[in-house]
Amino acid sequence: MGGDAILTQSLTKDYGGGKGLFDLTLSVHDGEVFGYLGPNGAGKTTTIRLLMSLIRPTRGAATVFGLDTVRRSVDVKRVVGYLPGELAQFGGLRGDEIVGSFAALRPDVDRAFVGQLSERLDLDLGRRYREYSRGNKQKLGIVLAFMHRPRLLILDEPTGGLDPLNQQTFYALVRETRERGATVFLSSHVLSEVEAVCDRVGIIREGKLVKVADLDELNELHQRRIEVQFAGEPPLAALRAIRNVDQLVANGSLVRCVIRGDAGAFVRALGGAHVVALTSEEPSLEESFLAYYRSDAPV
């Protein structure tokens, strides 16, 4: 324990035309759950595919537990469990045949543990892959990533297609993985998911790492769109005085605004007013990014 599970130094994959990943210098500590956040096309999958040595860096380097990801890629994969963002097409093979085939490539797969995983995810391995729904395919991918109890899990948008119950099961698996001392690196574009399981977060935009923060700091990024219908005159002066309330617009007794981070001050300001209705909506990560880092701002 201790030290870095993942360390990258100026890691770059340049696809041309400004696309790719540029000068990523990042360390993920051993034993932590690291969330890798960014909108679609930001470079999350490129980073993960570089770490898995599926694509070659244009320049820079990365290590996993001190092993160079290019030169020692086979050794790296011995200690890594990987869930791709888009699952492979296994056609007519049954789930148990796919797991059996991949288990044969690793000496450390515990059949009983595979049984526990598929039981918890409610995955029937007796069905053919082409018959699986999107969610079941994702569950199979999770089983393949977790089945050998790896020291490091690299998961690309792991909850895509999972229903809320299975998302909770997945979060529990991630927490248990951390409790046994393993590291998890997961990408996502869903803030609430990252908040549910991660210790630290890296935020990537347009191929560049813009922030690495503890979970508390993420609150700054977290925002909600609020709409309040008052019975009478809205307490506009009190609301405008709140530091983390933006874009406040009043239309008669209807007030719309955006709250960044903690909503406590806003709720207290509503204390004396007669509120008829209140709605709160979490914007997409893209919208949060647009608000937090203006797209034309220098990174």
Added chain:
Amino acid sequence: MLRVALRPNVWTSVGFAALAAILLAFLAATYAALGTDRAAAGRDLEAIGPAFSFILPLPERLDTNAGYVAWFGYGQLSLTFAFWGVLAGTYVARGEEERGLADMWLSAGTPRWRLLVAHVGAFVVGVSAALAAGGLACLAVAWATGEPIAVGALAGQSAGILALTVAFFSLGLVVGQLVPTRRGALGIGALVLVALFLTNSLSRQWDALSGARWISPFAYYDRVHGLVPGLAFGTASLVVLVLIAIGGISLALLTFLSRDIGATLGRRGMPGAPRRLPATNPLLRSQILATLYDQRVGLFIWCLAMAWQSFFVTRMAGPFLRALALVEPGDPTGAQLRVVSGVGHGTPFEGFVGFEWFGGLAGLALAGFAITQVARWSGDDTEGRLEALLSAPMPRTRVVIERALALGVGAVLLIAASHAGITAGAIVNDSVLDGGRLAVAGLMLLPIAAVFGGIGAAASAWRPRVTVALLAAIALVSFMIPFTVPVIHGPEWLNHLSVFDLYGTPLADGFTPWRFGLLGGVSLLGFGVALFAMLRRDIGR
């Protein structure tokens, strides 16, 4: 909707149009090269023709270009186009649902009947276009060589093959309603097609089967006689084929209207207890065997086809050689037939089996098998299976080596099936082949598969989309060269441009180290380049 339904047919139609055009134009051209004595040439060919009756209709009026093209050209195309029908029918019935396209069209408000009718219309358009291309190419060559064929007669023959193809398309549609997967439907449809084909073709020689001939659409196609001069056009047979097609399409439509999308007509049983543990199948412990296990149905069909085809060629050798012996030694047609049937390499039986099977069809089949494997390797890359494999502790070099070994093991299975067919054919013919040379002839087929695998492995690293077409072109040209050069009296060196020419005649002449070395060298070079590319390139979609 018709325009949308045409899309999946475009490239297949282009392929079949090219096939029909090349074959019919080639035959029209070769007929012109047979010599000036048409009556003698027709007599010689009609004497030999019945030896092919397992696969071709009985020859009629081979003293005319039209009779020759009808027998050898449209005779071959009937089976090929019927298979296209099954392929397309199962795709429409099941393949579209597996891809989620049926859901998309139906949820957009398209009625089910309209979806199916549009696909039928699109298929008829595609087949008609392919037949028109083939017919035009044939007409052009026949006119250029001074052996014109009547346009109306050619149209009549094309109408017969169109009706036959749509009849088998309707078979594919019906089977697709009853079988839950496209692959399963295609397998069953192909088996039914082969059974119906053999019922008709074997009945030409075995009277015991003649009573069952009426169930085969091929029997009605045989009686259309569109192109054969002097024979009345079989309108009644054409009408029967059209009725079979309409009946099949109607049945498929009724079934399609009654069933759930994604399900078959019959009710499925209640699912059993869920399975939670990995499979213990020992074949899955090796990636080579796991690859073959995944293809087990296809591999079984390949082996069955190899065994049947090698049996057919070996079985055909006896009657063919007996008929050829009756042709006068100085006859130019007989001389050409002796060259293109390998007579002169060892005993006539060895020469025929060695040239027709090992040097021709078996080599082509092994090349075809290698091409399917190359297509699979490209699919591994684009469909994410290679990424999944390389996320396990597996060196990239091992992927290339295991692919080559899996190709080798598959090829050995095909060669073993071919040997079983040859042995059975030789027993039926009461002939004997030297066991040692037979083994060498089989062993020499391995580098043929490896050459196509090696070139494909190398090319697919850069241009996966064009690799299969490139390999298919190499195989087709290589196959045609040894048959074409003697007919057009081309120079000997032209033969050496064929991969299959490098194979030589090991059944008659034994092992030739330089041929084996050259084929092996090209294979190694291809896989070496593939290995180098695999180590350096990016993986993924």
